[in-house]
Amino acid sequence: MVEDVKLPLRQAKPDPEAVELRDLLESVFDRYGVDFRDYAYSSVKRRVMRRVLDEKTGTISALKEKVLADPLAMDRLQVELTIHVTAMFRDPGFFRAFREKVVPALKTYPFLRLWVAGCSTGEEVYSLAILLREEGLHDRCRIYATDVSDRVLSKAKAGIYPLSAMQEYTRNYQQAGGQHAFAEYYTADSDFAIFRPFLRDNVLFAAHNLAGDASFNEFNAIFCRNVMIYFNRSLQDRVHGLFHESLLMYGYLGLGRSETMRFSSHENYYEPIAVKERLYRKIK
Ligand SMILES: C[S@@+](CC[C@H](N)C(=O)[O-])C[C@H]1O[C@@H](n2cnc3c(N)ncnc32)[C@H](O)[C@@H]1O
Numbered sequence: 001m002v003e004d005v006k007l008p009l010r011q012a013k014p015d016p017e018a019v020e021l022r023d024l025l026e027s028v029f030d031r032y033g034v035d036f037r038d039y040a041y042s043s044v045k046r047r048v049m050r051r052v053l054d055e056k057t058g059t060i061s062a063l064k065e066k067v068l069a070d071p072l073a074m075d076r077l078q079v080e081l082t083i084h085v086t087a088m089f090r091d092p093g094f095f096r097a098f099r100e101k102v103v104p105a106l107k108t109y110p111f112l113r114l115w116v117a118g119c120s121t122g123e124e125v126y127s128l129a130i131l132l133r134e135e136g137l138h139d140r141c142r143i144y145a146t147d148v149s150d151r152v153l154s155k156a157k158a159g160i161y162p163l164s165a166m167q168e169y170t171r172n173y174q175q176a177g178g179q180h181a182f183a184e185y186y187t188a189d190s191d192f193a194i195f196r197p198f199l200r201d202n203v204l205f206a207a208h209n210l211a212g213d214a215s216f217n218e219f220n221a222i223f224c225r226n227v228m229i230y231f232n233r234s235l236q237d238r239v240h241g242l243f244h245e246s247l248l249m250y251g252y253l254g255l256g257r258s259e260t261m262r263f264s265s266h267e268n269y270y271e272p273i274a275v276k277e278r279l280y281r282k283i284k
Pocket residue numbers: 082083084085086087090117118119120121124146147148149152208209210211224225226227256
């Protein structure tokens with residue numbers, strides 16, 4: 001699947017910090033209920049080592065003591081470990097393929113539920129809302145936009161982004177098959193673009209943790225892009241199980257550019273709709 005994560009303790013070359021790292025992640029889970037235990041090892045380790053450096057603790061074990069004693073240090077660790085990078089119409093080819101290959105099928109349904117899992121600060125959600133509106137589907141849709149982080153969800157609800165990003169987003173929008181002037185969707189206010197509130201009329205923002213929470217509805221389409229890349233194989237399998245259970249038959253699953261269904265535990269339950277764009281349809 002996304003990353004061939006080998007458990008450190010089974011690596012040919014032993015990693016002396018693996019035990020300390022596991023201990024940190026277990027302690028953080030016990031103390032704060034925040035679960036990074038099944039995130040991709042190499043990426044977690046790199047980021048934890050950055051905290052060791054910035055917090056000047058010298059070792060992972062000392063970082064653990066600091067994080068357990070100081071919620072602000074925990075906050076900083078959490079920010080380091082959750083990557084929120086996103087953009088509007090990110091990978092425009094994905095949205096173009098969705099528009100051309102999925103939307104015609106969605107139009108046959110009287111009511112649609114879509115789930116954007118790991119929506120970060122909301123740029124992907126507004127992109128989807130714009131696309132659905134242009135396709136005449138927005139009124140019969142309910143979009144569930146979830147993320148594990150409350151911090152990003154409150155930004156997503158506000159829908160206010162730097163004006164400086166609009167040039168890139170306009171280009172993405174056009175490449176994604178956008179049909180209007182992108183500037184119609186926001187008002188500019190000094191340094192910010194404030195997206196039009198009607199775009200979130202049918203959007204429900206909520207906290208949901210893919211590492212622990214259950215399915216909460218049935219969906220015609222699920223987007224989970226650039227999220228599972230940070231998970232290890234066993235968490236990826238869990239999330240695929242969750243999505244399979246949550247998708248209606250012939251529902252669609254959209255993954256990120258570096259993520260694929262190939263070799264995943266659920267590969268046989270889907271057929272590719274646009275392989276390069278990581279769009280799949282549930283067939284069993
Ligand atoms: C790199 S962003 C991707 C945003 C967007 N989907 C995109 O493709 O632009 C990854 C998001 O996944 C969220 N995330 C990480 N772990 C998660 C979990 N266990 N459950 C839900 N969301 C999670 C992060 O908070 C972050 O906002």
